[in-house]
Amino acid sequence: MHNLIELERKYCADNYAPLPFVLTRGDGVYVWDTEGRQYMDMMSAYSAVSHGHVHPRLIKALREQAEQLTVVSRAFHTDKLGAFLKKACLLTSMDKALPMNSGAEAVETALKAARKWAYKIKGVEKDKAKIIVCEGNFHGRTISIISFSSEPQYRDGFGPLTPGFKMIPYDDTAALEASITANTAAFLVEPIQGEGGIIVPETGYLSRCAEICKDNNVLLLCDEIQTGLGRTGRMLASDHEHVKPDGIMLGKALGGGLLPVSLFLARENLMDVFQPGDHGSTFGGNPLAAAVGLEALNTIVDEHLEERAETMGDYFIRKLREIKSPLIKKIRGKGLLIGVEIDTRQVSGAHACAVLAEHGILTKDTHENVIRFSPPLIINGFQIDWAVEQIEKSLGKLETQDWKKAAG
Numbered sequence: 121m122h123n124l125i126e127l128e129r130k131y132c133a134d135n136y137a138p139l140p141f142v143l144t145r146g147d148g149v150y151v152w153d154t155e156g157r158q159y160m161d162m163m164s165a166y167s168a169v170s171h172g173h174v175h176p177r178l179i180k181a182l183r184e185q186a187e188q189l190t191v192v193s194r195a196f197h198t199d200k201l202g203a204f205l206k207k208a209c210l211l212t213s214m215d216k217a218l219p220m221n222s223g224a225e226a227v228e229t230a231l232k233a234a235r236k237w238a239y240k241i242k243g244v245e246k247d248k249a250k251i252i253v254c255e256g257n258f259h260g261r262t263i264s265i266i267s268f269s270s271e272p273q274y275r276d277g278f279g280p281l282t283p284g285f286k287m288i289p290y291d292d293t294a295a296l297e298a299s300i301t302a303n304t305a306a307f308l309v310e311p312i313q314g315e316g317g318i319i320v321p322e323t324g325y326l327s328r329c330a331e332i333c334k335d336n337n338v339l340l341l342c343d344e345i346q347t348g349l350g351r352t353g354r355m356l357a358s359d360h361e362h363v364k365p366d367g368i369m370l371g372k373a374l375g376g377g378l379l380p381v382s383l384f385l386a387r388e389n390l391m392d393v394f395q396p397g398d399h400g401s402t403f404g405g406n407p408l409a410a411a412v413g414l415e416a417l418n419t420i421v422d423e424h425l426e427e428r429a430e431t432m433g434d435y436f437i438r439k440l441r442e443i444k445s446p447l448i449k450k451i452r453g454k455g456l457l458i459g460v461e462i463d464t465r466q467v468s469g470a471h472a473c474a475v476l477a478e479h480g481i482l483t484k485d486t487h488e489n490v491i492r493f494s495p496p497l498i499i500n501g502f503q504i505d506w507a508v509e510q511i512e513k514s515l516g517k518l519e520t521q522d523w524k525k526a527a528g
């Protein structure tokens with residue numbers, strides 16, 4: 121195990137700080153390390169593994185398509201792309217979709233669509249379009265996307281940054297209204313901020329944002345890369361408020377935990393700003409990705425993963441709230457996107473995660489103070505009971521430790 125960690129350290133760029141486990145196998149909600157130890161995965165690769173690890177149905181679709189045709193580029197039609205995009209549009213009530221690979225690429229696609237819409241349709245003067253974003257956002261890691269991050273480390277050393285963005289506080293509709301000008305193209309928002317610390321806005325926030333955008337001829341773009349595809353108990357988190365955005369971004373779970381598959385989906389009048397040559401991606405929409413993406417969507421529907429996320433999420437939050445620990449400051453979330461805010465004067469997020477791992481629970485903190493509990497959506501009640509027991513034991517152990525000493 122230590123050799124493998126050393127090997128990775130020697131040859132891999134130092135852009136992550138992984139916990140010291142070497143994973144070799146996964147099945148459902150569980151993963152195993154090289155020492156044969158079993159863990160429950162409470163990260164789900166930031167929601168990318170919503171279906172659970174190595175889902176047999178998805179592996180079958182991957183294998184069958186891999187033996188037929190994998191990548192041809194969009195220079196040609198394939199027998200797989202249309203059916204995948206049709207299903208994605210039906211499930212999200214959108215008209216058209218543009219296939220990409222990573223989440224960040226889907227966000228870049230949305231930004232390009234919004235700018236072009238502003239110039240070609242809204243009539244904004246050349247190079248004056250502005251896109252409004254929220255403090256605490258996370259939309260990916262490209263230069264343009266980190267240009268409007270409020271996290272100093274994400275931007276530091278990467279300038280010159282891309283102009284054309286305006287930042288407002290999250291969960292603040294008055295700020296949105298006040299910040300719109302004739303040059304505003306779009307408002308880009310996460311229905312729940314994931315990396316920002318599982319921040320759930322007030323009920324009615326998104327629907328009020330939708331009204332404000334509509335009244336001002338501004339596009340509403342919802343980044344559902346983490347919140348979409350059942351994670352919060354609805355197909356889309358924006359469905360909780362019956363909001364129909366002008367465009368949405370999907371990724372992560374769309375690849376069934378197997379491949380990077382992302383989409384920008386939009387209403388027709390927005391997507392139609394793209395013409396051949398405007399935008400693209402060599403791997404975007406390849407038949408292997410399309411076959412897996414379609415099976416990932418069908419599996420969510422057939423296994424009722426959104427209902428599971430709602431009932432299991434409510435149950436998990438209720439059980440977590442029964443834990444009495446001075447280390448817990450707040451528990452929040454929707455469906456199976458759950459964050460436990462801890463008192464960082466008493467314990468560090470990294471150390472809490474290390475102790476959880478000793479108890480068989482793998483997860484990671486966001487921003488030091490929030491521990492994420494977002495298991496695969498296939499998790500059952502017994503598994504949640506077991507997890508809550510381990511979380512309770514871990515907190516008990518942490519309470520009695522001098523964490524600064526224990527963490528070295």
Ligand SMILES: *Cc1c(COP(=O)(O)O)cnc(C)c1O
Pocket residue numbers: 166221222223224225227258259260261310314315343344345346347371372
């Ligand atoms: C993860 C994430 C992204 C970026 O996706 P990548 O596949 O890592 O590029 C964008 N938006 C949100 C809300 C995310 O959670």
